[in-house]
Amino acid sequence: MAGDLKDRIRQNLVSQYSVLLTKESLGDEDLKKTITRILEDIVNRPRGSLTEQDKKRIITELVDEFAGLGAIESLMQDSSVTDIMINGPKKIYVERGGKKQLSGVTFDNEQQLMWTVYKMLASTRHHVDETTPYTDVSLKDGSRVNIIISPLALDGPTVTIRKFLKEIKNADDLAALGTLDKRMSDFLIACIRAKVSIIFSGATGSGKTTTLGVLSGYISNDERIITIEDTAELHLNQDHVVRLETRPKGIEGTGEVTIRDLFKNSLRMRPGRIILGEIRSAEALDMLQAMCSGHLGSLAVIHAATPQEVIYRLETMILTSGLPINLDAIHRQISAAVNLIVQQEQLVDGSRKITHITQVNGLKDGQVVLEDIFCYDIEGVDAQDKVQGRFRATGIKPAFHHLFKKRNTDLAPEIFNKD
Numbered sequence: 001m002a003g004d005l006k007d008r009i010r011q012n013l014v015s016q017y018s019v020l021l022t023k024e025s026l027g028d029e030d031l032k033k034t035i036t037r038i039l040e041d042i043v044n045r046p047r048g049s050l051t052e053q054d055k056k057r058i059i060t061e062l063v064d065e066f067a068g069l070g071a072i073e074s075l076m077q078d079s080s081v082t083d084i085m086i087n088g089p090k091k092i093y094v095e096r097g098g099k100k101q102l103s104g105v106t107f108d109n110e111q112q113l114m115w116t117v118y119k120m121l122a123s124t125r126h127h128v129d130e131t132t133p134y135t136d137v138s139l140k141d142g143s144r145v146n147i148i149i150s151p152l153a154l155d156g157p158t159v160t161i162r163k164f165l166k167e168i169k170n171a172d173d174l175a176a177l178g179t180l181d182k183r184m185s186d187f188l189i190a191c192i193r194a195k196v197s198i199i200f201s202g203a204t205g206s207g208k209t210t211t212l213g214v215l216s217g218y219i220s221n222d223e224r225i226i227t228i229e230d231t232a233e234l235h236l237n238q239d240h241v242v243r244l245e246t247r248p249k250g251i252e253g254t255g256e257v258t259i260r261d262l263f264k265n266s267l268r269m270r271p272g273r274i275i276l277g278e279i280r281s282a283e284a285l286d287m288l289q290a291m292c293s294g295h296l297g298s299l300a301v302i303h304a305a306t307p308q309e310v311i312y313r314l315e316t317m318i319l320t321s322g323l324p325i326n327l328d329a330i331h332r333q334i335s336a337a338v339n340l341i342v343q344q345e346q347l348v349d350g351s352r353k354i355t356h357i358t359q360v361n362g363l364k365d366g367q368v369v370l371e372d373i374f375c376y377d378i379e380g381v382d383a384q385d386k387v388q389g390r391f392r393a394t395g396i397k398p399a400f401h402h403l404f405k406k407r408n409t410d411l412a413p414e415i416f417n418k419d
Contacts, residue, residue: 085160089156188342198300292336335360398416
């Protein structure tokens with residue numbers, strides 16, 4: 001009975017108060033108070049056997065649904081949850097401490113789940129329907145969302161949310177989580193300030209974008225920073241930030257604006273720094289050429305399992321783009337443009353570590369030379385399934401060390417002493 005009543009109340013709200021519910025001038029708290037008042041009035045109209053406990057539960061659930069994100073609102077507010085994976089209305093998984101588990105939270109039905117999807121999309125220029133059944137968006141709090149629906153998702157709307165972690169604000173927070181140690185932190189901050197060109201690499205969920213976002217915070221406040229992303233995820237605190245986002249094809253199949261389009265345009269925008277949310281295609285060569293032509297300190301993300309695979313992926317992207325360039329020329333571009341690769345992984349116990357900080361040090365026999373400056377050695381797994389290991393310096397000093405002095409960035413040479 002309570003379920004049927006909740007459905008009737010939801011329909012009543014949508015049909016009679018839809019203008020109020022989408023009114024942007026209302027703050028979240030005012031909206032919650034207004035919805036609660038409306039719901040209490042509706043709930044109290046029928047004279048039946050509904051208990052006070054049932055009334056409170058219905059009001060709470062519907063306030064979450066209309067003012068928040070419905071059934072998953074509590075998961076969004078749970079700081080221990082880093083990822084939410086919705087596989088249809090009845091299976092919602094979460095990741096806590098790097099481990100995935102079934103949450104026990106469910107939606108009433110597919111319609112309620114789709115209402116939550118539309119809430120996520122309401123403040124964006126994205127949509128999903130049968131002709132465009134998937135999309136990526138960012139929520140107001142910075143969380144990243146992928147949505148895919150029927151006919152591609154066979155078991156119901158599937159939503160994957162990577163929550164924005166507000167508690168990770170600076171390099172000390174990364175060190176406290178065990179992502180890197182103090183020497184690596186000091187080195188990477190110095191690299192950012194010295195305008196070293198860095199590629200952040202790793203698999204999906206390894207934390208590379210979070211690390212890039214944290215380290216971007218050490219860019220000088222007087223620089224003009226241009227970020228280019230498929231879905232705007234980076235939230236920098238500097239004053240002079242220009243955020244650019246790609247645009248997919250419209251219903252007519254026209255109007256697409258790619259990463260490469262935005263990158264080429266950004267070079268005319270007097271950038272102090274360019275940050276690429278992800279390198280995927282022909283923009284790889286544009287980025288390398290820009291780095292070689294004076295746009296120092298560029299930062300970018302790429303999906304790759306090792307620093308060596310970063311080189312392979314850059315080669316493949318450029319060769320398959322149809323651009324008239326051979327492999328030798330690509331290697332020369334990479335060695336001249338990229339200074340550093342920061343490799344990050346999510347280990348078997350769920351922890352996220354920077355496993356390699358690797359410099360690009362010229363060419364040898366026509367091949368790009370990679371040298372680890374810092375790395376993480378895995379020594380084993382204990383009885384509690386926790387990975388045991390240590391960060392260590394290899395003893396190799398960066399070939400670009402002169403940039404630190406040039407940019408007046410102090411860095412103790414002892415941090416490179418071999419462990």
